[in-house]
Amino acid sequence: xxxxxxxxxxxxxADPHYFWFKALTQLGHRVKIFPLNHFPQIxxxxxxxxxxxxxxxxxxxxxxxxxxxxxxxxxxxxxxxGVPLVWLSASEQKTGLSADLVVTNDDSHALxxxxxxxxxxxxxPISGIDPAVFKHQAVKTIPVSFVASLxxxxxxxLAQIAKLYPDLKIWGWLPxxxxxxxxxxxxxxxxxxxxxLRRIYAQSLISLNLSPTHMQQGGxxxxxEIAGSQALLLTDQLNPDWYQEGKxxxxxxxxxxxxxxxxxxxxxxxxxxxxxxxGFRRTIKDHTYLVRFSRLIADITSPVLPSV
Numbered sequence: 001x002x003x004x005x006x007x008x009x010x011x012x013x014a015d016p017h018y019f020w021f022k023a024l025t026q027l028g029h030r031v032k033i034f035p036l037n038h039f040p041q042i043x044x045x046x047x048x049x050x051x052x053x054x055x056x057x058x059x060x061x062x063x064x065x066x067x068x069x070x071x072x073x074x075x076x077x078x079x080x081x082g083v084p085l086v087w088l089s090a091s092e093q094k095t096g097l098s099a100d101l102v103v104t105n106d107d108s109h110a111l112x113x114x115x116x117x118x119x120x121x122x123x124x125p126i127s128g129i130d131p132a133v134f135k136h137q138a139v140k141t142i143p144v145s146f147v148a149s150l151x152x153x154x155x156x157x158l159a160q161i162a163k164l165y166p167d168l169k170i171w172g173w174l175p176x177x178x179x180x181x182x183x184x185x186x187x188x189x190x191x192x193x194x195x196x197l198r199r200i201y202a203q204s205l206i207s208l209n210l211s212p213t214h215m216q217q218g219g220x221x222x223x224x225e226i227a228g229s230q231a232l233l234l235t236d237q238l239n240p241d242w243y244q245e246g247k248x249x250x251x252x253x254x255x256x257x258x259x260x261x262x263x264x265x266x267x268x269x270x271x272x273x274x275x276x277x278x279g280f281r282r283t284i285k286d287h288t289y290l291v292r293f294s295r296l297i298a299d300i301t302s303p304v305l306p307s308v
Contacts, residue, residue, distance in 0.1 A: 001029045001297070004059035006050065006077070008037040008068035014194035016221060016289075017065065019130040023289035027297065032057055036070040043091075047071040061300065064099070066092050076100050078300065080126055084214050085112050101300065105219035107239075124296060125242075127221040128289045129228040133195075138202035144262055145204040145231075147171040147192050148222055152178060154210050157236075159183045160255035161208070165262055168208075171200060201229035205272065206262060209235035217242075224287045227279035232265055232272050234258065242287065248279040 003024055009017045017033070024031045034053050040046065050071050054062070064077040069089035079099035081088065088096070093116075096102050102118045104110045105125040113121045144165065146158060150172040159181055162168045171192035174180060180188055192200055201207055207226040211218040218237030226233045233249040236258075243249040250265065252258035265272040285291075 001061060002057065002059045003029050003031045003061050003063055004034055004054065004057055005031055005063045005065070006034045006036060006071075006074070007063075007065035008070070009033060009035050010037075014197075016127070019128075019289045020063075020293070022130065023293045026290060027293060029297075032059075036068040041070070043070060043072065050074070064095055066096065073098065078103065078296075081109065081113075082126055082219075084109055085116060087214075103296065106215045106217050108216045109214075122296075122299060123219075124292055125219040125239075126292070127219055127224055128287045128292045129224050129283060131228070131284055131288055133198060134202075134225075134228045138199060140203060140205050142169055142200065142204040143167055143266060144206045144208065145169050145171070145200055146208040146210070147197050147200055148210065148220075149173050149175060150178065150180065151175060151212075153213055155181045155184060157210050157255070158187075161258050162187050164255060164259040171197070198225070198229060201226055201231050204229070204231040206234050206265060207231040208258070209233060209237075211235065211237040224283055227276075228283040228287070230276050230280045232276045233279055234261060234265075243279060243282055247275060248282045250275065 005021060007017045009015050021031050021033060034050055062077045064074060064079050066081040066088055069091055073091050073094035075098040077095060077099045078101050079096045080103045081096060082105045085093060096113065097116060097118055100119060102113045102121045103126055104123050105127055107123050110121045110123045144167060146168065158170060162184065168187050169189055170184060170187045171189045173191050209218060209222045209226055212220055216237060217239035218235050219239065223235060227249060235249060235251060238245055238249055238251050245251050250261055252261050
């Protein structure tokens with residue numbers, strides 16, 4: 001199958017879309033990337049370039065990844081969206097609503113697309129890992145880590161946890177105009193991306209996942225990266241179809257509960273290691289990009305597409 005991957009893609013191997021490309025290629029498909037965020041950033045011209053690429057490449061399927069209002073609506077795509085529909089531009093919403101299939105990370109997002117009239121929707125989820133970059137073993141030198149974007153709501157959560165557990169180490173990107181809370185300065189280690197991020201997870205006994213507020217089931221990429229690094233995934237949200245709570249990952253309900261479970265599992269290394277290992281094995285079995293796209297291609301080529 002010839003697939004045109006239309007996506008906002010960042011330079012460097014840390015962008016997950018490169019793993020999409022790799023997995024689809026490994027599955028035997030011919031894939032070409034059309035970068036939405038590269039020059040020129042003029043909507044009319046970018047739309048014309050995309051149409052020329054479609055005419056030239058003649059793809060069997062167009063995989064459209066939301067996140068950049070760069071082109072006018074494009075019909076009959078496979079539309080990937082990791083945020084709520086209402087966060088998208090009008091053009092992206094129209095592209096999604098006219099898509100042959102919408103792929104999401106969360107059941108609540110999928111339900112919203114259905115209510116707005118999308119043809120077919122599936123919560124795949126989109127996020128996953130490439131096991132080839134999670135092979136390295138590391139000495140566990142970090143008791144508890146957090147690595148993710150430091151939005152204001154996350155900083156408030158982390159401040160509550162750090163107040164009760166002062167050994168917490170925090171890495172993360174600060175969005176524009178967002179400042180680090182003074183109470184977190186003692187715990188902040190800087191930004192971490194790509195190989196450094198994976199190394200931190202691999203060195204961690206426990207790593208925290210704070211799900212984005214728009215996700216009800218923790219389908220963000222950190223869910224799978226933490227478990228894929230053989231750190232204990234301690235998360236505030238968990239889809240039971242992805243990991244078994246208490247066996248493959250651990251859920252906390254408040255800052256106090258989080259810290260109580262940190263101490264519990266730090267003091268019980270065999271139990272912690274057993275859960276982390278089962279979480280890792282589940283990730284390799286069910287949550288790689290190769291598995292994701294194998295399932296998606298099967299759904300696309302099936303006479304009837306499953307919904308949420």
